[in-house]
Structures are given as C-alpha cells and as structure tokens.
Amino acid sequence: ETGVTQTPRHLVMGMTNKKSLKCEQHLGHNAMYWYKQSAKKPLELMFVYSLEERVENNSVPSRFSPECPNSSHLFLHLHTLQPEDSALYLCASSQTQGWDTEAFFGQGTRLTVV
Amino acid sequence: SQKIEQNSEALNIQEGKTATLTCNYTNYSPAYLQWYRQDPGRGPVFLLLIRENEKEKRKERLKVTFDTTLKQSLFHITASQPADSATYLCALRAYNTDKLIFGTGTRLQVFP
Numbered sequence: 001e002t003g004v005t006q007t008p009r010h011l012v013m014g015m016t017n018k019k020s021l022k023c024e025q026h027l028g029h030n031a032m033y034w035y036k037q038s039a040k041k042p043l044e045l046m047f048v049y050s051l052e053e054r055v056e057n058n059s060v061p062s063r064f065s066p067e068c069p070n071s072s073h074l075f076l077h078l079h080t081l082q083p084e085d086s087a088l089y090l091c092a093s094s095q096t097q098g099w100d101t102e103a104f105f106g107q108g109t110r111l112t113v114v
Numbered sequence: 115s116q117k118i119e120q121n122s123e124a125l126n127i128q129e130g131k132t133a134t135l136t137c138n139y140t141n142y143s144p145a146y147l148q149w150y151r152q153d154p155g156r157g158p159v160f161l162l163l164i165r166e167n168e169k170e171k172r173k174e175r176l177k178v179t180f181d182t183t184l185k186q187s188l189f190h191i192t193a194s195q196p197a198d199s200a201t202y203l204c205a206l207r208a209y210n211t212d213k214l215i216f217g218t219g220t221r222l223q224v225f226p
Contacts (some may be wrong), residue, residue, distance in 0.1 A: 002157070002159070004157075035216075041218075042118070042203075042216050042217060042218045042219065043203070043216040045213060045214070045215060045216075048213060056213060088155075090157050090158075092157070092214075094214070101163075102148055102150075102160035102163055103148075103158075103160065103205075103214050104160070105157030105158050105159070106157050107156055107157050108155070108156070108157050110155070
C-alpha cells in the first residue's frame with residue numbers, strides 16, 4: 001500500500017448520474033492531484049491542489065468538479081459524463097514544490113460511463 | 115509545445131539481458147526527472163529520482179542517467195527478470211511548480 005486510498009475501485013454510471021470519487025492520504029503531504037489515464041494515452045493531469053488551494057486546472061470540462069476540504073482528502077465530483085470519460089482515474093499526493101520527493105499514487109478508480 | 119516521449123510502445127527482451135528505456139523531452143526545464151513502474155490496473159509506483167545536476171543514479175539493478183544537453187534520460191534494468199515486466203513511465207517536475215507531467219510509457223516484457 002502506498003498510503004493513498006481511493007474509493008470506489010470500480011464505478012459504472014449512466015450519463016445522467018451524479019457520483020463522487022474519493023481520495024485520502026495520511027502521509028503529511030500538502031499537494032494532491034487527479035490524473036486521468038485512458039488506454040494508449042499518457043497520464044493526463046487534471047487538477048492540482050497545493051495547500052488546499054487549486055493551483056492547476058488543465059482545461060478539464062466542467063462536468064468534473066474537484067473538491068479539497070482539507071490536506072488529507074480530495075474528491076472528484078462527476079455529473080452528466082460522456083462515454084469517452086470512461087478511464088482509470090488516479091489520485092496522487094506529494095510534498096509541494098521545492099521538495100524533491102516523489103508522488104504517491106492510489107490504486108485508481110476504474111470508471112465506466114454507459 | 116511541451117512533450118515527453120518514451121521510445122517504442124513495447125520492448126521485449128530475454129531474461130538476464132539489460133533493458134534500456136528512453137525518455138526524451140522538449141520545451142521543458144525540469145528540476146527533477148522521475149521514473150515510475152505501473153502494473154496493469156494499478157497506480158504508478160515511484161522508482162528513482164534524478165536531479166538536473168546529477169548525471170547518474172543507481173538503485174540495486176536500476177540505473178538512470180540524465181543528460182540536460184540532449185534533453186534525455188535513460189533507464190536501465192540489468193539482469194532483467196520476468197517480474198520486471200511492466201510499463202515504465204518517466205515524469206518531469208519543472209521549477210517552482212507542483213505539476214508532475216508524465217510520458218507515454220514503455221511497456222517492457224521480459225521473457226524467460
């Protein structure tokens with residue numbers, strides 16, 4: 001285990017549903033990330049939170065809405081998704097900039113939009 | 115535009131040989147370059163980090179080099195084993211940023 005826990009591990013949702021992905025870390029890190037990984041494509045950085053403030057939003061559609069209530073928890077709220085949003089969604093954490101430390105990833109949530 | 119490219123989609127080698135994976139980048143000034151291993155259906159796991167002022171870093175059977183002139187990093191696995199079969203990702207973190215950007219990954223298959 002890496003110390004980063006994601007729930008659920010698998011999620012199937014319809015295009016009209018609303019669901020949330022949860023990520024939790026107790027490593028004392030103060031930067032958290034959401035990545036999307038689709039088949040045959042590199043990991044795509046979606047959102048970065050540093051010290052609970054969103055510092056990066058990589059042109060992600062508004063149907064994805066992140067929330068970081070504290071330094072240990074990160075959510076990704078999903079609504080009216082499209083089938084092409086089906087992918088593995090990975091959460092990661094690390095120390096903030098200036099620290100030469102690695103990112104710790106969760107196991108991911110495999111999302112299928114039907 | 116900024117790009118991180120890793121050589122070949124898949125690399126097949128025989129057990130005991132040295133695997134060499136390449137990571138090339140353009141339009142970045144990375145402070146650090148990192149290598150991760152990813153197994154199917156799981157999140158990436160950190161392997162090694164090398165700073166811009168370091169030429170080489172080793173860890174057990176792993177060796178990473180970093181050439182900021184060529185804008186390239188090489189990742190070597192010596193005495194490879196079937197258990198080394200996985201996808202290997204390189205990632206860059208630029209100065210004064212929390213963005214960690216990944217390459218496309220190279221899938222390594224080690225045959226007995």
